[in-house]
Amino acid sequence: MSSRRAGVLLSLAVAAAGCDDALLPAPAGPVRLTAVAGQDGAGLAGVPFADSLVVRVTDDGRPVADAAVRWTALGGGEVHPAVTRTDADGRAMALWAPGSGADSVEAAVDTARVVFRGRGDPAAPGSVRWGRNRYVEYRPGTLPLVVSAPHGGTEEPSEVPDRTWGTVVSDRNTEFLAFALADALEARLGGRPHVVVSHLHRRKLDPNRELGEAAQDDPLAEHAWREFQAFIEHASARVVADHGTGFYIDLHGHGHPIPRLELGYLLTAADLARTDDALDQGNWSVDSSVRTLVDAAGVPFSHLLRGPDALGSLLEARGYPAVPSDGQPDPGDDPFFSGGYNTRRHGSVDGGPVSGVQIEAPYPGIRDSAENRAAFAQALAEALDVYLSRWY
Ligand SMILES: [Zn+2]
16 A cells, blocks of 8 residues: 555544544544654664564544554565554554665554554674664674574573573573684684674573574563574675675584584484485485585585585594594484574575584583683684685
8 A cells, every 4th residue: 555545544544533522422433543663763674673663543532452453564574463452552563674775564453554664774794783672783794604692691681581491501601702703704814704692691582492482472582583583684695695605603502521512414413323325325415504505515415514624524623523523423322412493594404595504512621711712713713714615
């Protein structure tokens, strides 16, 4: 619907709502809908605005509670949820992630409508973008690399309730590790990766789970989850626009008995226990987070997992034991993390030009001090330099 038509309907709604001087009881007539907050916003394309869109529904000046407000994205953006109900003050809100460029969203109740306008822009390298209340941070970069740290956060704001089920143990210092990696990459390659971190403690939000388990129905946690995921997607889109292809790393920390790096390509310990021939001939790469990379590189899958130029092997060669690698082709019966929600969503198991891996780092010697984080970051930057040159 054009904004002009919406304006006409809104005027009619206002006029009808004003006809309250009749002796007969007023019919449940058109209500008035006004934009209270969120008009003319500007943010990153595809990322929810920090502030919700807010409308107010009134009937003859009085707030209308429990009215169903329907939200419709009119351009390339997305709005959540599709329907919200007004509170006692007649207010309803929704989250809007604008598409690229000028965009708009319509809110509607009965025949009353209001259109919100706004725009979505690309992230500028060197800037820092924050989500609502600074729970999620995105530092845009220039390299074909996206690094996220979902579990390193320490903030426990009282406005977000504790999660009541699922894992709540944090991956200590992994957000600092992500920033150390960015510094090491810049020192080595002259450019920075895109970095996305959650500052919320995992008790409040788990950005490496699907929305239900991640936020457990809390709207503020859901907002932060959407920001975290959208920042990664914005970053991946920038990487593809700038380079055509790219690599994604989801950084974690584990407390398993063996202090080695665990690289999750979505292959379980049992998958990795297969021989190289079985992995290469069985088309196992289609179930991995490096599916597109295997196709593009045109090499046997096993080379990318545990050949001499595999990421694990390059890290082992720099003094950081890793599985899978040429030295440790599979984890055996020991505990092993094979890759989570983010690796599945932002790697290439479902296609797309960005492949990825989950890196689980032990605490001792890697995450436990700024010095050790910097040393590991330098080794990982070197390994990534070789890896990207070799396979991309
Ligand atoms: Zn984790």
